[in-house]
Amino acid sequence: MNKTIKSLKNYPMEELNRIKASLKEKGIKIYDFGTGDPREPTPDFIRKALIEAVPEVSQYPSVAGRKDLRDTISKWFKNRFGVSLNPDTQIIPSAGSKEAIFHFPLVFIDPEEDKKRVIFGTPAYPVYERGTLYAGGIVNPVKLKEEDGFLLRLDKIEKSILEETKIVWINYPHNPTGAVAPASYFEETVRICQEYDIILCSDECYTEIYFEEKPHSALEFGIENVVVFHSLSKRSGMTGYRSGFVAGDEKIISLYKKERANFGVASPDFIQQAALSAWKDENHVLERNRIFKEKRDLFIKFLDSIGLTYLYPKATFYIWIKSPSGIPAKDYVKALLENGIVVSIGENFCSSVEITENNCESEYFRVALVPTLEECKEAIKVWEKVHKSFL
Secondary structure, three states: OOHHHHHOOOOHHHHHHHHHHHHHHOOOOOEEOOOOOOOOOOOHHHHHHHHHHOOOOOOOOOOOOOHHHHHHHHHHHHHHHOOOOOOOOOEEEEOOHHHHHHHHHHHHOOOOOOOOEEEEEEOOOOHHHHHHHHHOOEEEEEEOOHHHOOOOOHHHOOHHHHHOEEEEEEOOOOOOOOOOOOHHHHHHHHHHHHHOOOEEEEEOOOOOOEOOOOOOOHHHHOOOOEEEEEEOOOOOOOOOOOOEEEEEOHHHHHHHHHHHOOOOOOOOHHHHHHHHHHHOOOHHHHHHHHHHHHHHHHHHHHHHHHOOOEEOOOEOOEEEEEOOOOOOHHHHHHHHHHOOEEOEEHHHHOOHHHHHOOOOOOOEEEEEOOOOHHHHHHHHHHHHHHHHOOO
16 A cells, blocks of 8 residues: 555544434434535526437537637636636636645655755645555645734745745635635735745635635735646535646646546546536626625624634634633533534644644634534524533
């Protein structure tokens, strides 16, 4: 077996699936706030677009994707972020963002070069690290700090490290904390990456779930050495469709598109046509955000009432919550789990480096607002009883 695989712990969401299966066997009602897979239905017009596009004869899709989809994404990006992208040379449709993020280092990391370091902040989406390890790169996790607003501060990283860095991953709005980055942050981060010839990879899968000001894209602040990753999973309730896109620096996109033919990840044509209909419409996005805001506001009121500290979520459907003072997060989360409330403990978002060095500790846990509003109300009643048991 590949030694890289052997060194990794189970993917966090798989561990949550095991826990949920155990609860189900015990007959405990499950309120699943653990995995970021919303329960709101995929809009009817998107499902119809897919059904109508299923062909009598199905043939291989191309890595470049449908031109009308790329044209639509280009128009959407211009309307949303004010950035013009050439649909033929700066956009690649992908089978969701996860595979595109995972495969990216396989193309751009050369294990024989000195410049093979990949920087990302923790807590983090595990795929930034895992893609790097499979590619033979050097992972460089940086612990994100509450006092920095959970922003990955490249200005605080040693020059010698930056000189060895090939890729920097940023993710704002952030999973798991929900942190949002201001324009000044993107300006500085883009500038530093360009100065050190680093590819800035910006995972922007949550830019369309927001409750106040609209989040930024890194491409608003520069194209050179910048690549962004977008997805319809959260924006349009299409997690099972696996549809997204990669966009940015023309030279990087050209090379990535060429090499992606080796991975067999081209999006099926009927999925692309469903995606085309989704990118054309904003009304369903506004409606989904209204629902997520309603759930967010419900939880904020509850958390305030029981005195728990949390990072105020301006975007995403996540709430990053600190365990009560004097109570280890593991104990608090365990009590919630035993009563059917599934959440993700902060340690699930540590890197393997932190785990190996026994530096994986967190006072926080993540709640994903994916159950229905009524389920959220039921869960709050259960949670309140669990919380009182610690007083």
